[in-house]
Amino acid sequence: MLRRVMLLLVMVSAIQVQAADEERAVAIVNSVCKVCHGADGESSSAIYPRLAGQSAVYISRQLEDFKSGRRKGTMNDIAANLEPDEMVALGKYCSSKPTKSHRALDPDFTAVGKYIYHNGNQWSGVAACASCHGEEGAGTDELPRIAGQHMRYLVSQLREFNERERTDENAIMSSIATKLTPMEIEAVARYLSGI
Numbered sequence: 001m002l003r004r005v006m007l008l009l010v011m012v013s014a015i016q017v018q019a020a021d022e023e024r025a026v027a028i029v030n031s032v033c034k035v036c037h038g039a040d041g042e043s044s045s046a047i048y049p050r051l052a053g054q055s056a057v058y059i060s061r062q063l064e065d066f067k068s069g070r071r072k073g074t075m076n077d078i079a080a081n082l083e084p085d086e087m088v089a090l091g092k093y094c095s096s097k098p099t100k101s102h103r104a105l106d107p108d109f110t111a112v113g114k115y116i117y118h119n120g121n122q123w124s125g126v127a128a129c130a131s132c133h134g135e136e137g138a139g140t141d142e143l144p145r146i147a148g149q150h151m152r153y154l155v156s157q158l159r160e161f162n163e164r165e166r167t168d169e170n171a172i173m174s175s176i177a178t179k180l181t182p183m184e185i186e187a188v189a190r191y192l193s194g195i
């Protein structure tokens, strides 16, 4: 009996912590993040990356990297005000939101991107993106979701992977991005935004 009561208490307090974390995340999203990333991480404009459905671990790690300056950009000052547990709560909250994809335009061009995504380019030594990001581009704890992301953001990240300072993992994407031609970058981003 006592054990059951204890178990129940542990469960109730876990639920309360979860609810408090979510409330905190909602409050931060509404007061800070919403202007750019939208209330549900759907992003208010194509300039800002979508966070809905993004890996929770990836989000909190990026926020840490923005705070420490390992990744540079608009987010540095914003992340500076976040505590580690808030980053985790924000990651979980955004990750739980539904994803969307863009309407695929220009099927011939999209097909070039689809080919590169699934096969890479053996003539220039580009690895298949799917080998890490998954067949559906859905991401994992370690890897960002790239499916349904705004094309403009994807292109900007692929172009900037060399210049921008991120974590160690950046080395992988830098070596891939340097081998992509401008056309390949546009095509793969077009394909990804539509899945």
Ligand code: HEC
Binding pocket: 028, 029, 032, 033, 034, 035, 036, 037, 047, 048, 049, 051, 058, 059, 060, 062, 063, 072, 073, 074, 075, 078, 090, 144
């Ligand atoms: C003024 C607009 C603005 C606000 C406000 C803002 N962001 Fe951002 N965010 C950006 C931009 C722009 C980027 C793209 C980063 C870059 O390339 O420098 C970004 C990138 C990110 C990323 C990385 C996404 C990825 O796919 O790598 C995360 C995570 C993120 N923001 C979370 C947040 C959270 C959480 C908040 C609220 C605490 C927030 N942002 C507030 C503009 C904003």
Ligand code: HEC
Binding pocket: 049, 116, 117, 126, 127, 128, 129, 130, 131, 132, 133, 142, 143, 144, 145, 146, 154, 157, 158, 166, 167, 169, 170, 172, 173, 176, 180, 188
């Ligand atoms: C060997 C594994 C690997 C392969 C292959 C790979 N990626 Fe990545 N990619 C990563 C990792 C790891 C990250 C996260 C980097 C970080 O956390 O800073 C990433 C990040 C990205 C991002 C940034 C997403 C964001 O939200 O900011 C884009 C865009 C991307 N990859 C596109 C591609 C494309 C397109 C290809 C194929 C041409 C590809 N990747 C192939 C490992 C890979």
